Amino acid sequence: MLREFRAADVPRYYQLMVSEFPRETALLGWRYEAFAKIVRRLERWDYRLLLGIFRALGRPLFAVWVVDADGLLAASALQSFGPVSSYVANVFVAPEFRRRGFAKKVLGACHEAAHKAKKQFVVLDVVDDNAGAIALYTSLGYGPVGHATNFVRPSSSAPAEPASSPQRRGFQKSDGVALAALVGAFLPASRMAVQPVRAGDFALPTGVVRALDSRSEAWVLDRGAGPIAWVRASVSPAMEAGHLTAPVVDPSADPAEVRALVDTAIRWAIGHGAARMLCEAADENVQGVAALRNAGFEVAYGSRTLARPTGLA
Numbered sequence: 001m002l003r004e005f006r007a008a009d010v011p012r013y014y015q016l017m018v019s020e021f022p023r024e025t026a027l028l029g030w031r032y033e034a035f036a037k038i039v040r041r042l043e044r045w046d047y048r049l050l051l052g053i054f055r056a057l058g059r060p061l062f063a064v065w066v067v068d069a070d071g072l073l074a075a076s077a078l079q080s081f082g083p084v085s086s087y088v089a090n091v092f093v094a095p096e097f098r099r100r101g102f103a104k105k106v107l108g109a110c111h112e113a114a115h116k117a118k119k120q121f122v123v124l125d126v127v128d129d130n131a132g133a134i135a136l137y138t139s140l141g142y143g144p145v146g147h148a149t150n151f152v153r154p155s156s157s158a159p160a161e162p163a164s165s166p167q168r169r170g171f172q173k174s175d176g177v178a179l180a181a182l183v184g185a186f187l188p189a190s191r192m193a194v195q196p197v198r199a200g201d202f203a204l205p206t207g208v209v210r211a212l213d214s215r216s217e218a219w220v221l222d223r224g225a226g227p228i229a230w231v232r233a234s235v236s237p238a239m240e241a242g243h244l245t246a247p248v249v250d251p252s253a254d255p256a257e258v259r260a261l262v263d264t265a266i267r268w269a270i271g272h273g274a275a276r277m278l279c280e281a282a283d284e285n286v287q288g289v290a291a292l293r294n295a296g297f298e299v300a301y302g303s304r305t306l307a308r309p310t311g312l313a
Contacts, residue, residue, distance in 0.1 A: 001067070001068045001069075002065065002066070002067055002068075002105055002106070002109055003065075003066055003068055004063060004064060004065065004066065005063075005064035005065070005066050005076070006066075007039060007040060009066060009073050010035075010036050010039050010040075011036075012072065012073045013066075013073060013076060014030070014032055014035060014036070016073070016076070016092055016094055017030070017090060017092065018030060020092040021090075021092070023127070023300075023301060027150075027152055027241060027276075027278055027300060028239045028240070028241050028278070029239050029240025029241055029275060029276075030238065030239055031237065031238055031239060031240070034213070034236070034237040034238040034239075035238045037213065037237075038213050038238055041213070062078070062079060062080040062081065063078075063079045063110075063113060064076060064077070064078050064079070065077050065079065065106045065109040065110065066106070067097075067102045067105050067106055069097055069100075069102070072094070072097075073094070074093065074094050074097035074100075074102050075092065075093040075094065075097065075102035075103060075105065075106050076090065076091070076092060076106060077089075077090065077091045077106040077107060077109070077110055078090040079110045079113060079114075081114075081117055081119060082119075082195075083196065083198070084119065084120050084121065084193075084194065084195075084196055085114075085119055085120065085121040085122065085123045085194055085195065085307070086110065086113065086114035086117065086119045086121070086122050086123070086310075087122075087123050087124065088107070088110050088122060088123070088124040089124065089125070091103060091106065091107065091124070091133070103136060104136075104140065107140060110122055111140075111308070111310065114310050115310045115311065115312065118312055119310055119312070120194075120309065120310055120312050121194050121307045121308065121309055121310060122142075122307065122308045122310060123145065123194055123195065123305060123306070123307045123308075124137065124142070124305075124306055124307075125148070125303045125304070125305050125306075126303060126304060126306060127301055127302070127303050128301065128302040128303060128304060129301075134304075134306075137306050137308075138306075140308060141308045141309070142306035142307060142308045143306060143307060143308070144304060144305070144306060145190065145191055145194050145195070145305040145306060145307045146187075146188075146190075146191045146195075146282055146283070146284070146304070146305045147282070147283050147302060147303070147304050147305070148280050148281060148282050148283060148302070148303050148304075148305065149280070149281055149283060149289065149299055149301075149302050149303075150278070150279075150280045150299075150300045150301050150302070150303060151278065151279045151280070151281065151292050151297035151298060151299060151300060152241075152276060152277070152278055152297065152298055152300045153266065153276060153277040153278075153279075153295065153296050153297045153298070154276050154298065155276065155296065156270060156274070156275045156276060157270075158266065158267045158270040158271065159263040159266055159267060159295070159296075160263070161267065162259075162260035162261075162263050162264055163260070165221075165257060165260060167221045167222060167223055167254075167257055168219060168220075168221055168257070168260060168261055168264065169219065169220060169222055170217070170218070170219055170220075171202065171203075171217075171218035171219060171220050171227075171230065171232070172220075173200075173202075173203045175202065175220055175222075175226070175227045175230065176198075176199030176200055176201070176202045176203060177199045178226040178227050179199070179202050179220075179227055179230050179248055180197050180198055180199045180201070180202070182227075182228075182230075182248050182249075182250055183197040183248055184197065186284050186285055186286065186287075187282065187284055187285075188284065191282070191284075191305075194305075194307045195305070202218070202230065202232075204216050204232075204234075213236060213237055213238070214234055214235060214236040214237075215234065215235050215236075215272055216232060216233065216234040216235075217232070217233055217265075217268055218230065218231065218232035218233075218245075218265075219231060219261055219264055219265060220261075221253055221257050221258065221261055228249075228250040228252060228253045229247065229248065229249045229250060229253045229257070229258050229261055229291075230247065230248045230249075231244055231245065231247040231248075231261055231262055231265045231291075232244065232245040232265070233245075233265035233266070233268050233269040233277075234269070235269050235272045235273060235274050237273075240274070240275040240276070241274060241275060241276050241277065241278045242266075242269030242270070242272070242273075242274025242275075242276070242277050242278070243269075243277070243278050243279065244262070244265055244266070244269070244277055244278070244279040244292075245279070246279055246280060246281035246282065246285055246288045246292075247261070247262060247281075247285075247287070247288040247291045247292065248285075248288060249287035249288055249290075249291055250287070251287055253287075255290075255291075255294065258287075258291050258294075259291065259294050259295060261291075262291050262292070262294075262295040263295060266295060277297070278300075279292055279297060280303070
């Protein structure tokens with residue numbers, strides 16, 4: 001039976017998520033109690049009402065699809081909705097229920113929901129060495145969009161405090177336009193068509209941060225004519241690792257200033273409890289990748305982005 005996720009699914013879902021994604025789990029360091037707390041919050045009547053209103057307006061925020069077999073959660077997929085595309089993550093099937101078409105079943109639910117929400121694409125990421133999943137997605141009409149590298153800074157030691165700089169300041173929503181233009185300069189048009197980067201993407205909605213029980217801050221470099229570099233750090237009690245959103249860097253930015261900017265973000269995250277730092281960066285983001293390497297990040301694994309058209313122009 002295909003259905004939506006329920007709060008009672010949390011223990012089984014968590015168990016399968018951890019066991020089916022061991023490499024990612026080892027890096028993220030999931031914490032069950034905090035994870036369950038966030039799910040319970042999203043099940044509260046006020047959040048459910050808000051999510052229901054968005055869905056009724058044809059603007060769903062997210063959904064978690066589940067195949068229930070023999071009274072057990074057998075397969076699942078997490079789906080979110082952006083302006084152009086619907087994004088799918090955490091696709092898994094319990095080992096004892098494989099080869100019964102359940103992965104196709106939850107993906108079919110994602111495809112139908114994306115079409116109903118009038119999204120042009122369904123997008124997902126898959127690690128490079130997961131040949132079975134890549135073959136499945138290809139058979140369902142997914143094609144390559146891009147490739148990214150997932151980095152880890154394994155040390156929990158904070159870098160030295162950077163010297164103060166007149167170029168470095170906190171992010172402001174008005175910075176989004178210039179930052180979107182910087183991203184558009186290095187991402188190919190084929191990727192931007194599926195995963196467009198817009199000015200509003202650089203500011204996180206406070207309601208989402210609050211719902212996920214997380215904290216986040218962002219900084220920019222500005223020589224007086226607008227931002228030339230940006231980075232965001234986020235932490236959540238649901239995981240040991242902190243996250244950097246891939247740095248956006250104009251080639252004209254001083255590498256020393258960029259290093260200080262990234263170090264500021266790392267120090268903030270470690271100061272808020274991060275045991276290590278993770279970041280995913282598109283391969284075309286050459287300047288951002290260089291900034292990560294300069295700050296002590298190492299390659300963890302590669303992943304490819306695949307997309308499937310929904311048939312809506």
